[in-house]
Amino acid sequence: MEEIAEKFAAYLSHKMPQASALAVEGISRIHGGASRETYRLTARWQEGGKEVSRPLILRRDPVASLIETERDLEFNAYRAFHPTGVPVPEPLFLETDEKWLERSFFVMEQIEGCQAASPFSPDPYGELAPKIGPQFFTILGKIAAQDPGAIGLGESMEKPAPEECWKRELDYWEGEIDKDTLIAQPIAKGAIRWLRRNPPPPPKELRVVHGDYRTGNFLFNDAGEIKSILDWEMCHLGDPLEDLAWACDPLWAFENEEKPGGLLPRAEALKLWEEASGLTIDPKAFAWWEIFAMVKGLAIWISAGKEYQAGNNTDPVMALSSWYCTDVHNRLLSKRMQEIAEEEAA
Amino acid sequence: MKPDVPLVLQHSFGKLLLEVAPNLTAEYAVGNTSVIGLMMFMSAAEFERGAQLRAEENAEMRAIFEETGGLGLPGDLQKRLGAAAGGREASLLISDLDAENDRLKTLLIELQAALEELDSQPARKLGARIWGFLRQAAEKRKLPYPSIG
CATH class of the missing domain: 3.90.1200.10 (Aminoglycoside phosphotransferase (APH), C-terminal lobe)
Structure with missing residues (x-):
């Protein structure tokens, strides 16, 4: 997990050249994302003399998936619906160059203080x-x-x-x-x-x-x-x-x-x-x-x-x-x- | 093999869910442990009934194939159905029963499609009988789901 954190920090530093001392903390894999590997993490960096902290979600292509899909399709949907009032996380980066994390991935805002129910619970809500x-x-x-x-x-x-x-x-x-x-x-x-x-x-x-x-x-x-x-x-x-x-x-x-x-x-x-x-x-x-x-x-x-x-x-x-x-x-x-x-x- | 396999699997499910998972810290590990436990619970039922269910399904499909005379099925389908109707299980190993189940179901699909093409009243009746079998077989295969919290 630490290896992914380090590699992802390098990626964010590349995408945000204005940020310095960038670190990725608290990375953990979320259970259930069978079509993509999904990680929760917090990125911290210095920018304009201030410390910035942003909770993010990283969705990486798996080796094999429950369903075969293109990650840019999902990223584009988030981008299209974000301004419409349909609640979706803000999409931030889409990356298809495999040099960063071995597989393609995208990054989006982490929605805090929320949960997703299990679809297999008799009374999920x-x-x-x-x-x-x-x-x-x-x-x-x-x-x-x-x-x-x-x-x-x-x-x-x-x-x-x-x-x-x-x-x-x-x-x-x-x-x-x-x-x-x-x-x-x-x-x-x-x-x-x-x-x-x-x-x-x-x-x-x-x-x-x-x-x-x-x-x-x-x-x-x-x-x-x-x-x-x-x-x-x-x-x-x-x-x-x-x-x-x-x-x-x-x-x-x-x-x-x-x-x-x-x-x-x-x-x-x-x-x-x-x-x-x-x-x-x-x-x-x-x-x-x-x-x-x-x-x-x-x-x-x-x-x-x-x-x-x-x-x-x-x-x-x-x-x-x-x-x-x-x-x-x-x-x-x-x-x-x-x-x-x-x-x-x- | 004692204690009985289903009992061992059920107790193992309980240990994983109630004692192991709560002491894990990583969300992904907790989720995986719970899912593995759930599958052990389901496996307990399947261990006990698996061979019986498959043998019953295979016998019922052979019985259906015996009812296909006089329908005017195309090509050599009637002949192949007749041969399958006279078949027997190679063994009671789950893998052998599954292989025969697959072979018979493949033939059943061919029979269903042929009946739909015939579009006669006897064909429709047998088609409905096949759906009745498929529904009953699916119900018998229903996996148990534990009551949790």
């Missing part, structure tokens, strides 16, 4: 849930309300045709399953075939999709205020219902299908999202994206298992994701698909 819930779905609606071009993301991201959004995502995640699976997946493959036979109506407009908006991916304080939305590494342009369906997936609510995120009743959550986004939920499209969310989840857990089995990343959370999350999504998805199959056979 306790008595704060009624306060956090409305913010959670309102912020997601605000993300969906943004014009991607107006916040600088229109040019840097691939723009699928609205009627192609579903196919682009499904093709990608099916490809991940086919590439990484260690055992045949009849539940995922059956659901994918159904999704292809029953495509959703297209969104009226392309919007920014966070890609992993869920319990555990935001910071809140003791007063129940959401202070930061994190983990934008899967963000893309697409149908905003993709995000809403992912946020409502029962995996993030200890399998409670009627209380998304373990936060508030489903109908209330959807209404808050509609009010904040200015969009109307098409029930047929939303039902499609809910099934897709489970397929996407399975793809992520399957890939995590493959990386662990291959020895590329033996972080225990990779194995747990593959065991536990695959188990939950296989049960939820097979239940939904059996219901559909019985309707079709009747």
Whole structure:
């Protein structure tokens, strides 16, 4: 850990030539960031005769990851949303030269005095849930309300045709399953075939999709205020219902299908999202994206298992994701698909 | 092997979570210790039931394959299903059961896709029966999750 601190101090000195006597203190790795190595630290330096102290977050590419993403995508999303009122940390530096820390990384503001809940706790927010819930779905609606071009993301991201959004995502995640699976997946493959036979109506407009908006991916304080939305590494342009369906997936609510995120009743959550986004939920499209969310989840857990089995990343959370999350999504998805199959056979 | 393996794993989970993790200072180590303990708790159940679950699933898939006569399946699929239906486990080792489970599930996927293409009432009925099997199998594989605090 001290070696990383020293190397990172050298990097900051290079980026901030006006700073002198720069030191990195209190560096510790944060548990759970399975797609990037995440470190909390404080940088101290002298500048203009004054001592400056700044708590920072360092996100470094891993050797192998739960999901394969480009760090500049996440950095650009933080930069785009920071001025919009959507709470995100201030992004500071993006570095792709591997000479500094052996792998690419970026640096951002550390949001102090906050915590992220475990997505696998039966009651992650306790008595704060009624306060956090409305913010959670309102912020997601605000993300969906943004014009991607107006916040600088229109040019840097691939723009699928609205009627192609579903196919682009499904093709990608099916490809991940086919590439990484260690055992045949009849539940995922059956659901994918159904999704292809029953495509959703297209969104009226392309919007920014966070890609992993869920319990555990935001910071809140003791007063129940959401202070930061994190983990934008899967963000893309697409149908905003993709995000809403992912946020409502029962995996993030200890399998409670009627209380998304373990936060508030489903109908209330959807209404808050509609009010904040200015969009109307098409029930047929939303039902499609809910099934897709489970397929996407399975793809992520399957890939995590493959990386662990291959020895590329033996972080225990990779194995747990593959065991536990695959188990939950296989049960939820097979239940939904059996219901559909019985309707079709009747 | 005594004491029983599931019991040893469950007690080890308790020791890790309640005695080891609280005495660690690094956040990353605490998180990892808790996750390892949780997986030991899950492994306790899987050690006891793993072979039985896989053998039951394999037997049920062979039974489904026996019900596919007269559906008009394409190519040599019917023949391959028939051969698989008459198969047996090579051994009760988890690795052997997993390999056979994978082979049968691969064939099951092919059968599901073929039934969807046929689009007849008997095909839809068997398709629904397969989903019923998959749901039941997934439920039986449900991993236990400890009640903590």
